[in-house]
Amino acid sequence: MKNLWKVILLSVxxxxxxxxxxxxxxxxxxxxxxxxxxxxxxxxxxxLDDGPPIxxxxxxxxxxxxxxxxxxxxxxxxxxxxxxxxxRKTAKRNDFVMIGVDFKDTKEGGRSFLASLGNPGYRHxxxxxxxxxxxxxxxGAPETYLVDPTGIVRYKQVGPLYDGWFEQIALPIMExxx
Amino acid sequence: xxxxxxxxATIVALLLTLLQTSAxxxxxxxxxxxxxxxxxxxxxxxxxxxxxxxxxxxxxxxxHDFSVKYVAEHASRSLPMFYLTTALWGGHExxxxxxxxxxxxxxxxxxxxxxxxxARSIPWVLSILGAVTSGFLILVLFLSSPFERLTDPPFxxxxxxxxxxxxxxxxHPPFLYMGYVGFAIPFxxxxxxxxxxxxxxxxxxxxxxxxxxSWAMLTTxxxxxxxxxxxxxxxxxxxxxxxxxxxxxxxxxxxxxxxHSVMVQERRRMFKIWNLFxxxxxxxxxxxxxxLVRSGVLSSVxxxxxDPGRGVYILMFMAVVLLFSFGLLVFRADRLRTEVRLESPxxxxxxxxxxxxxxxxxxxxxxxxxxxxxxxxxxGSSKVTVGAPYYNKVFIPIMLGILLLMGVGPxxxxxxxxxxxxxxSLTKPAMVGLAxxxxxxxxxxxxxxxxxxxxxxxxxxxxxxxxxxxxxxKRMSNTGEGMTVALMGLFTRNKRRYGGFIVxxxxxxxxxxxxxxxxxxxxxxxxxxxxxxxxIGRWKLVFEKIIDVEGKNWKAQEAVIQVEGPAGxxxxxxxxxxxxxxxxPTTEAAIFSGIREDLYVVLGDAVTETTWAFRIYRNxxxxxxxxxxxxxxxxxxxxxxxxxxxxRKIAEKGTVELERGT
Numbered sequence: 001m002k003n004l005w006k007v008i009l010l011s012v013x014x015x016x017x018x019x020x021x022x023x024x025x026x027x028x029x030x031x032x033x034x035x036x037x038x039x040x041x042x043x044x045x046x047x048l049d050d051g052p053p054i055x056x057x058x059x060x061x062x063x064x065x066x067x068x069x070x071x072x073x074x075x076x077x078x079x080x081x082x083x084x085x086x087x088r089k090t091a092k093r094n095d096f097v098m099i100g101v102d103f104k105d106t107k108e109g110g111r112s113f114l115a116s117l118g119n120p121g122y123r124h125x126x127x128x129x130x131x132x133x134x135x136x137x138x139x140g141a142p143e144t145y146l147v148d149p150t151g152i153v154r155y156k157q158v159g160p161l162y163d164g165w166f167e168q169i170a171l172p173i174m175e176x177x178x
Numbered sequence: 179x180x181x182x183x184x185x186x187a188t189i190v191a192l193l194l195t196l197l198q199t200s201a202x203x204x205x206x207x208x209x210x211x212x213x214x215x216x217x218x219x220x221x222x223x224x225x226x227x228x229x230x231x232x233x234x235x236x237x238x239x240x241x242h243d244f245s246v247k248y249v250a251e252h253a254s255r256s257l258p259m260f261y262l263t264t265a266l267w268g269g270h271e272x273x274x275x276x277x278x279x280x281x282x283x284x285x286x287x288x289x290x291x292x293x294x295x296x297a298r299s300i301p302w303v304l305s306i307l308g309a310v311t312s313g314f315l316i317l318v319l320f321l322s323s324p325f326e327r328l329t330d331p332p333f334x335x336x337x338x339x340x341x342x343x344x345x346x347x348x349x350h351p352p353f354l355y356m357g358y359v360g361f362a363i364p365f366x367x368x369x370x371x372x373x374x375x376x377x378x379x380x381x382x383x384x385x386x387x388x389x390x391x392s393w394a395m396l397t398t399x400x401x402x403x404x405x406x407x408x409x410x411x412x413x414x415x416x417x418x419x420x421x422x423x424x425x426x427x428x429x430x431x432x433x434x435x436x437x438h439s440v441m442v443q444e445r446r447r448m449f450k451i452w453n454l455f456x457x458x459x460x461x462x463x464x465x466x467x468x469x470l471v472r473s474g475v476l477s478s479v480x481x482x483x484x485d486p487g488r489g490v491y492i493l494m495f496m497a498v499v500l501l502f503s504f505g506l507l508v509f510r511a512d513r514l515r516t517e518v519r520l521e522s523p524x525x526x527x528x529x530x531x532x533x534x535x536x537x538x539x540x541x542x543x544x545x546x547x548x549x550x551x552x553x554x555x556x557x558g559s560s561k562v563t564v565g566a567p568y569y570n571k572v573f574i575p576i577m578l579g580i581l582l583l584m585g586v587g588p589x590x591x592x593x594x595x596x597x598x599x600x601x602x603s604l605t606k607p608a609m610v611g612l613a614x615x616x617x618x619x620x621x622x623x624x625x626x627x628x629x630x631x632x633x634x635x636x637x638x639x640x641x642x643x644x645x646x647x648x649x650x651x652k653r654m655s656n657t658g659e660g661m662t663v664a665l666m667g668l669f670t671r672n673k674r675r676y677g678g679f680i681v682x683x684x685x686x687x688x689x690x691x692x693x694x695x696x697x698x699x700x701x702x703x704x705x706x707x708x709x710x711x712x713x714i715g716r717w718k719l720v721f722e723k724i725i726d727v728e729g730k731n732w733k734a735q736e737a738v739i740q741v742e743g744p745a746g747x748x749x750x751x752x753x754x755x756x757x758x759x760x761x762x763p764t765t766e767a768a769i770f771s772g773i774r775e776d777l778y779v780v781l782g783d784a785v786t787e788t789t790w791a792f793r794i795y796r797n798x799x800x801x802x803x804x805x806x807x808x809x810x811x812x813x814x815x816x817x818x819x820x821x822x823x824x825x826r827k828i829a830e831k832g833t834v835e836l837e838r839g840t
Contacts, residue, residue: 006508009455013462013504017497019549020469022556024489 034137035153040066040145041135048102048110048124056151063174064147065098067161068133070105071113073141079160080117086166087120095149096174100124103133103141146170181246184234185325187227188275191282192315194224198285198308202301217304218289224311225286228279235272235324239265245331248272248324254337256731256758261338264348268338271324273351277468278314280359285311288363288388296384302370303363310362313495321488340732340757340764346406350399354426357396358464361433363388365461365503368454372506375513382440382453387818389440389457393433394814400426401807412765412780414701414795416803419569424548425467428541433460435537442527445592449527450514451507452534458503463541465496470548522594529587533580540576543569570696578630581689584682585611585638588645607644611637631693635686642679669816677817684813687806694775694799701796707789715796717743717777719750724790732757734766737781737790745772752781752792776800 035041042056067083069076083098090096102110102124110126127133136145146155146169154173157165198220205213235248239262244250252268253261266272285307293300318324341347364385371381403423408416417423436456442449469492520528547564554562589595589603615633646668653664669676702714706721713719722738734755741748750768757764770777775798782791 006511009504010508013500016466016549017493017500019553019556020493020496023552024493 035145036156038153039151040064040147040153041132042151043125043132043135045101045125045127045132048100048107048114048126051123054099054123054125059097059099059147060151061149062094063096063149063170065096065170066101066136066145066147067098068101068103068136068138068141068143068145070103070141071109072105075160076113076142077117079142079162080120082161082163082165084118084120086161087122090166091121098122101127101132101136103127103130103138146173148174180234180237180241181243181325181327184231184238185323187231187234188315188319188325191224191227191231191278192312192319194220194227195282195308195312195315198224199305199312202304206301214301214304217301217308218293221282221285221289221304221308225279225282228275228282231275232266232279235275236263236266239263242335244333244335245327246324247326247328250328250332250335252335252338254335254731254759257335257338257343258730261343261348265338267351267355268342269324271318271322273355274314274318274322275324276352277355277359278311278318280355281307281311281314281362284359284363288366292384296367296380298374298376299367299370299381299384302373303366306366306369307362310366310499313499317488317491317495321491334759337731337757337759340755340760340762341410343757344406344410346402346409350402350406352399353395353402354399357392357394357399357426358429358467360388360392360395361429361457361461361464364392364457368457369503369506372454372503372510375510379443379447379450382443386440389433389437390814390818393430393437394811394818396426396430396433397807397810397814400430401804405804408800409767409769410764412767414699414767414778414780414793414797416695416800419547419565421548421551422467422471424544425463425470428544428548429460429463429467431537431541431544432456432463435534435541436460438530438537439534442530446527448520449531449534451511454507454514456534456538458507459541462496462500462503465492465499469493469496524590524597524600525594526587526590526592528594529583529590533583533587536576536580536583540573540580543572543576574627577689578627578634581631581634581638581686584685585634585641588641588679603644607637607640610640625697628693628697631689635689638682638686642682646676646679673820674817677813677815677820680813680816681810682813684806684808684810687809688803689806691799691802691804691806694802695797698798699795702794703791704794705785705789705791712792712794714777714794715775717741717796719779719794721790721792727753729755735781737779737792739768739779741770741777743777744774745770750777750779752779754781754783771801773801774798 040056044053044055047054065086083100087098090098098120099122100120102113105126105128107126107128110124114124125132130138140158142160144157144161145153146157148154155169157169198217201213201220202217205211205215205217238246238249239253240259242249242253242255244253248269248271249265252265252272257265261268267276285304288307289300289304292303296303364381367381367385371378400423403426404416407413407418433456436453439449439453439456443453469489520531522528547568550564551562585607586604589600589607611633614636615629618632619629646665649668650661650664653659653668654661657664657667659667700714702712704712706712708721708723711718711720718741720740720742722740725736725738727734727736732755734753736751736753739750739752741750748770750770752768753766755764755766765780768779775796778795778797780793780795782793784790
């Protein structure tokens with residue numbers, strides 16, 4: 001009993017140090033989206049190609065990948081080639097569809113971005129005043145959301161997608177749910 | 179050129195601090211005093227060289243030498259001269275160099291000062307302080323160097339973050355650092371005493387002024403930070419329980435406990451282990467604060483550049499210091515058992531014991547609130563923040579308990595009073611307090627905490643005044659002096675005690691400010707068109723127009739608002755500033771500060787062509803916080819004037835073994 005305080009004191013010091021050591025692994029930028037596990041916000045928004053507006057509900061029944069980008073965003077350039085490849089690879093799947101949301105951008109900017117880097121072939125929402133982006137809780141670009149066939153957000157990727165992302169992250173989630 | 183000189187000086191200073199760490203240990207073990215003197219010279223030279231290094235960086239700033247990375251990132255050609263100088267601590271790298279410089283400077287002063295009076299401790303003090311300084315210098319030189327050059331220097335720098343271009347922010351960091359670093363000296367003396375194994379009370383006496391000084395600096399630093407948050411950040415408040423704020427508050431709480439409990443050791447030779455624990459914890463928490471701020475383990479509104487590499491190093495450094503010093507304490511504790519026991523629960527020492535318990539528990543609650551989000555994130559996956567609701571629930575009751583003790587304290591004497599006489603002397607202050615609480619509940623205050631605080635404040639004031647009054651009366655009858663002379667005599671005879679009283683008055687005033695602004699803030703969010711008016715409290719505000727204004731390195735939109743109120747009519751000019759080279763606009767709140775309340779107006783965004791968003795706050799009693807802190811500062815200064823008289827008195831009694839010089 002007499003030496004109890006010594007044990008407690010040293011344990012507390014060690015526990016705090018260990019906590020810090022483990023805490024160093026945390027990434028302060030990795031903020032979980034409160035949207036994950038909840039229904040994705042619905043939208044019906046104008047398209048970058050001036051075609052008919054893009055309606056969120058029309059994707060029901062299929063997995064939906066929503067990629068937020070802008071021509072002003074440097075990292076979006078980095079993931080763009082992967083997006084083109086992913087769109088090509090998944091073109092045959094009828095349970096999977098991709099769209100882009102070009103936000104905080106001008107129409108000319110968004111179009112010349114696609115023209116110079118290549119158009120992945122799927123449609124893009126044009127969201128200059130961030131109506132959609134704010135609804136979805138986007139705070140940077142690029143950000144990508146995986147929405148399940150019932151309209152529930154299953155995953156949020158902050159930062160660019162990378163080679164193998166679909167197989168490592170998206171497929172396991174898609175296959176887990178019947 | 180200058181930056182290379184600074185870099186070289188720092189490298190040599192690192193070598194010297196390593197010498198300062200090792201030479202005295204050799205000297206003690208081989209019984210060769212010359213090695214201890216080598217350590218002393220090394221510490222002097224390191225202090226000089228680091229002064230040169232600091233000058234080198236400052237001169238690089240003044241010369242607009244943007245080929246220096248640190249200068250390019252934290253200054254620009256349009257930055258005013260004043261901020262150009264203080265940009266030294268505007269960033270991580272410079273702050274750390276500044277830390278190391280203060281450390282070396284304080285070491286040199288302490289070593290010069292205590293060289294002959296504390297010869298037995300000095301070698302270890304040199305060694306410990308040298309180790310801490312070299313730890314910081316390694317960080318500066320290898321992991322966050324402010325001396326790096328850019329191969330392709332820009333024409334102009336990126337400028338200092340506009341939020342930091344404010345007088346409050348200029349003084350906040352250096353005072354905080356002086357506080358943190360200042361506690362290193364008592365810490366070193368405490369650890370030296372533990373290593374020596376001759377734990378007399380001399381370390382406490384030696385470091386009393388250092389402790390007071392560091393506590394004063396830390397207090398001032400925290401207040402400057404709160405003041406800056408209030409005037410610059412434009413959210414109507416001054417304290418957000420942010421992890422980085424807590425990082426400075428925790429050492430303050432523990433240091434405050436230490437400040438009180440050392441008196442018990444001086445007078446009654448009790449609490450020896452406890453005092454060592456407190457000072458080690460204070461310094462450990464200072465390091466912890468640095469770690470939290472600089473490693474990025476906690477996300478905080480302060481959002482400093484974080485870097486895991488630095489984090490790992492600071493953590494290792496902290497682990498060494500903490501395990502070494504706490505380990506030493508545990509290892510040596512048995513030699514320190516005191517035979518003196520508490521004689522009465524109604525004694526001064528018991529009051530200090532409770533004061534300490536409350537303060538340490540307060541520190542623990544802040545620590546828990548700070549670490550809890552980290553633990554949740556590490557072992558779970560979700561992010562949580564602990565904010566005002568938690569602290570309001572657990573922290574305010576503890577603080578009210580401390581206020582109560584503050585009032586009881588002066589009524590007690592060492593070794594204890596009779597229960598009956600205590601009750602007798604408690605009656606009057608308690609009645610004044612209760613009456614005040616009841617009255618305030620009836621008149622203005624509609625919140626229990628508010629009423630309790632008012633009552634406690636009156637209770638404490640009455641108790642302190644009674645004590646002073648008794649002192650004066652006694653003196654008048656003993657010496658036949660007049661009242662004013664007796665008051666002066668009383669205060670100057672025991673500057674520490676009455677300096678403490680003045681500090682208490684300052685704290686009471688601040689407590690009123692916290693209650694007023696915390697419980698009775700009124701906030702209005704609205705959209706105004708030109709010519710609209712709004713009424714808040716006793717004030718009527720008319721939004722006249724928006725004009726464009728310009729400063730040396732910023733442009734702003736400024737709202738002109740006519741105010742009519744009890745203090746007459748005046749105009750307020752809240753601004754939305756955009757600094758050159760920066761995208762983000764900053765808000766410059768317009769504040770009318772009065773004794774009763776502050777009127778605080780923030781200009782928001784334009785909603786349409788002709789309407790603007792405004793946030794208007796009525797913040798009661800905020801100026802009491804700033805004025806109270808001023809009184810506190812006066813009290814501390816007064817207490818610092820106390821020489822070594824008390825210690826000599828104790829020394830003559832033979833309770834202290836003063837050591838003669840070599």
